[in-house]
Amino acid sequence: TIGMIVINQAGQVAAGTSTNGASHKIPGRVGDSPIAGAGAYADSTAGGAAATGDGDIMMRFLPSYLAVEQMRAGVDPPTACRTAITRIKKHFPHFFGAIVCANTTGSYGAACNKLPGFSQFPFMVFNQKSNVPVKEMVDCV
Amino acid sequence: SAVLPLVINTWPFQDATATAWSTLSSGGSALDAVEKGCAQCEILQCDGSVGYGGSPDEMGETTLDAMIMNGDTMEVGAVGDLRRIKNAIGVARAVMERTKHTFLVGESASVFAENMGFPVEDLSTNHSLDIFTKWLKDSCQPNYRQNVSPDPSKSCGPYKPHTMLQQRRRHQLIDIHAHD
Numbered sequence: 001t002i003g004m005i006v007i008n009q010a011g012q013v014a015a016g017t018s019t020n021g022a023s024h025k026i027p028g029r030v031g032d033s034p035i036a037g038a039g040a041y042a043d044s045t046a047g048g049a050a051a052t053g054d055g056d057i058m059m060r061f062l063p064s065y066l067a068v069e070q071m072r073a074g075v076d077p078p079t080a081c082r083t084a085i086t087r088i089k090k091h092f093p094h095f096f097g098a099i100v101c102a103n104t105t106g107s108y109g110a111a112c113n114k115l116p117g118f119s120q121f122p123f124m125v126f127n128q129k130s131n132v133p134v135k136e137m138v139d140c141v
Numbered sequence: 142s143a144v145l146p147l148v149i150n151t152w153p154f155q156d157a158t159a160t161a162w163s164t165l166s167s168g169g170s171a172l173d174a175v176e177k178g179c180a181q182c183e184i185l186q187c188d189g190s191v192g193y194g195g196s197p198d199e200m201g202e203t204t205l206d207a208m209i210m211n212g213d214t215m216e217v218g219a220v221g222d223l224r225r226i227k228n229a230i231g232v233a234r235a236v237m238e239r240t241k242h243t244f245l246v247g248e249s250a251s252v253f254a255e256n257m258g259f260p261v262e263d264l265s266t267n268h269s270l271d272i273f274t275k276w277l278k279d280s281c282q283p284n285y286r287q288n289v290s291p292d293p294s295k296s297c298g299p300y301k302p303h304t305m306l307q308q309r310r311r312h313q314l315i316d317i318h319a320h321d
Contacts (some may be wrong), residue, residue, distance in 0.1 A: 006175050014170070019190060020196040025199065099151075
């Protein structure tokens with residue numbers, strides 16, 4: 001799955017996702033990716049977020065919406081991302097998931113749920129400071 | 142660091158990031174950048190988890206889900222369980238721009254896409270068929286069914302429901318290349 005947030009020079013936010021879902025899923029199964037607030041969310045008055053992982057679990061918690069609402073309340077993006085992950089972790093400690101968050105000033109962050117074999121989450125960032133796509137890693141919580 | 146414009150995406154899908162940035166740099170909107178960036182991943186079959194030829198379902202078919210959201214207007218277009226159409230994010234944008242709805246699914250979404258001019262193609266590849274064949278040989282493991290017989294942790298279907306609900310979803314070993 002890819003989940004992407006783009007914020008242009010004017011602070012306009014857009015988000016999107018695309019996936020082929022879970023292998024061996026029951027026909028008809030749809031994950032979190034196409035659900036606004038779950039797979040991704042964008043609001044130009046606050047920011048954007050995009051989640052990835054086990055959509056059957058993540059879609060129940062609207063993590064992207066939660067993260068954007070956290071940023072609207074003034075929380076920085078890394079903390080907003082961690083809050084969204086922590087909310088799910090309370091109910092499903094072993095869920096597989098991660099999220100990226102960005103606010104309308106261009107600050108960004110990411111978070112993931114630590115599991116055996118998944119202790120860091122890689123994501124890509126491109127802004128004028130980097131001028132190239134840069135792979136960043138975040139330690140899972 | 143706060144710098145605009147910004148492109149950020151999940152997983153190390155560099156070409157998608159670069160395509161989104163290039164779209165912005167050439168005068169495209171944030172929405173255009175998201176569409177082109179995700180579409181690039183669909184073409185490249187990023188990680189096997191995006192686009193055609195990955196994640197076959199129980200019947201061996203690849204289906205696609207996608208969504209696009211405009212944070213200025215709060216317009217959303219989405220497709221789920223899309224069949225035989227490779228450009229899922231493009232169809233999602235068409236749902237947003239060519240309908241008053243938000244989310245189309247299944248065969249009807251494919252018919253909509255075809256009517257909107259998207260090419261109809263087989264989403265299977267030798268790779269996805271190999272994954273499916275191996276799954277069948279492994280007695281259909283891993284398996285998302287529960288509370289059915291025969292025991293889905295050991296056997297393929299067809300399945301019928303148990304009279305009692307006993308099993309709960311269990312933790313499975315994760316594959317970081319298998320994700321929504």
